[in-house]
Amino acid sequence: MAELAALEDPRIREVNERHGDDHGVNLTKLRAVAKRLRTQQELARGLWDTGDTAARLLALLICRPQAFERDELDAMLREACTPKVQDWLVNYVVKKNPHVEELRLTWFDDPDPVVASASWGLTAERVAKKPAGLDLTGLLDIVEADMKDAPDRLQWAMNTCLAQIGIEHPEYRARAIEIGERLKVLEDYPTSPGCTSPFAPIWITEMVRRRNGE
Known part of the structure; x- marks a missing residue:
């Protein structure tokens, strides 16, 4: 100390x-x-x-x-x-723990938006790496209904999940972009030159473009 x-x-x-x-x-x-x-x-x-x-x-x-x-x-x-402790706990510890999936499910509907945001962050990771068994349509339904008015940290995590669905799963891409365009969450987020905007339609489109080598 x-x-x-x-x-x-x-x-x-x-x-x-x-x-x-x-x-x-x-x-x-x-x-x-x-x-x-x-x-x-x-x-x-x-x-x-x-x-x-x-x-x-x-x-x-x-x-x-x-x-x-x-x-x-x-x-x-x-x-x-604090945000940094929360982020490091989830990314450095929980993701590597054998109870990660149980915790993801436990935290999903928690009334504390910080706790719920941890679940959405873990869900975004599963969308990208281990999507089998996830209800992607159901996740998009929740994002569509709740993301606009969610507290900041929860909103950010839900937006990340929305973008990952659009990036990783072509069959849901059009709907993910449409939800982002309609809700306009993070549309005006300040983005440094050379960085990709967290606004889901831009994020999805740019990542797909890079993967396609365009």
Whole structure:
């Protein structure tokens, strides 16, 4: 904890706080600490229990993802209070855990939009990599009905799922683009030069164009 405190940079904290994160540690330096420590599950649990955001990010880098029980991960997501911790928990730990599918289903209709957004993120991953058994028509129905008025993080995850359906599944592409065009979610999202807009119709069209070598 003393080492993490020494890495604190007020300028980084100021930038992070504008995005809802409450730490000021350079993530490259944090990853260097994690590389030195290597995998240490009990230390990871201890760091998580401090409640400190930088410590929790470090915990997620040095933990053993397969070692967590289902209920433990459920509790961790519900007490993860910042976007970066939530994102790293889902992408670095939950996705590699044997309970991932059970958690995806458990979180899908959760009243907490942050918890539900984790499920939609995991669902988008399945749409792209393991779509067998998914009701893609049903997912599009939910997106069409709920995405427009969803809270920001949930809306972003639902939009990602919408785009993945359109990109990966040609038979649903026209409907996915039509939903995006009608709802206009993220239509005006600021996008840096050279980057693809998260607006689903543009995102889908661009990714398909690249895959076709156009």
